[in-house]
Amino acid sequence: MNEEEKYSELRKKLRSLPGVRAGKDFESKLFQRIRLVSSEGLSRTPDTRHGRLAGRENWLSNIFKQPMFAPAVALTSVLIVGLVIYFAFFTQSPPTETSTEQTPGIQKQYSTTQLETLKSKVGNLKSETGREFATLDASPVEPPKSRTNFGETVTDIRSKSEKDVMEEQVKTEEGALEKTAGPERMEKMDKLEKTEKKEAPPIEKIEGKLKVDETIRQSVVPSNQNETVGEKQQSDSSGDTTKTVITGKNKKAKKKKN
């Protein structure tokens, strides 16, 4: 190598340096220190002169030994506890989920399309028969609104569960819709009345409505011949009472029939 040849003289001088030997008491001192190390049970560090003890320390003790970590640890624990309490007690569930859970029965029975069709049919029936039926709202949560000429509000419905109310209304109106199909049937009824044939009055066929009309006639004293409004309390088999409001525009027909 060129580098080796270039510094050959220097290398010779460095190699010719006298070798430094260990002291005479080197081994005795060494074994003395080894005995000290083995007696103290030090496993790794040879720094026995400084009196340091080697050993593993728990990481927890390292955290709590130093005083500057204590407030940080305390603050962290307080924050964690606060977060747990906040998420456990103060977070609220969204209202839409509970409303559906509370009234699952109604939702099952009444889908929006069904309610709309029922509404339209009731509306048609109302226009044809001249009677007003209890309105059926699409939202099952709201109770059905009904008014009477007597100024009384439908308070009994509120006592019942909304589910039962809706069921009864559907039953009555379904029955009404089945029996009173449309304008053709009404014409037939008029014809029948004119010919004075005793048929099963359309009112009789309407099971629910028949009872309601008869009881209204009995209980209500009309102030106006054209329009009367009566109330009827109808008892169900279950014992719950419902109020149905009927405006009697067809009272003339009934009177004639009677």
Next chain:
Amino acid sequence: MPLEKGIELQKLTDEELISSFQAGDEEAYSEIVRRYKDKLSNFLYRYLGNYDDCQDIAQDTLIKVYVSKHLYREIAKFSTWIYTIAINLAKTKIGKKQKFKVLSLNMSDGEDEREFDIPDEAYTPDVDANGKIQDYYIQKALESIPDKYRKLVILRDVDDFSYEEICDITGIPMGTVKSRINRGREKLQILLKDVYEDIKANE
């Protein structure tokens, strides 16, 4: 019996001795101490420049070998392992020395100014007296060059280790080892050039 055993131990290689010591043979450790105490003292004196320090570090190195014998594995040579320990401990010593100021003992004590001379125990009596001055200047030149060049020059040119062994001991790549050794030699040559001229002039 002990003499025969001693002779048998002298025939063993360094790796065989350490494996025997790992098995529990304390005599093997004694043989290791006998083999390496002078080598370590020489290297550490050339590196640190102080005899007391080199003795302390040499003892610390051998104590560490005693305590950590289970850490040695025959992947590398034993000499590589022990010199690595020695260099690391020497670096720590140098770092501590640089932190603390060195106070001179030539302090004035009131009216009487006394000078305290530390006895020079660096050379043993059997060393040739004529070479003492030259050796002194070489040692001073070695202490003058940076640490990263010094240890490599000593390992290569004083202790005669191969480049591969120096790479294993220091953990430095081969190219870096060679370049640093050459730079160290260059600096030494410049420093010693003036010294040799003065020596020749005096002669």
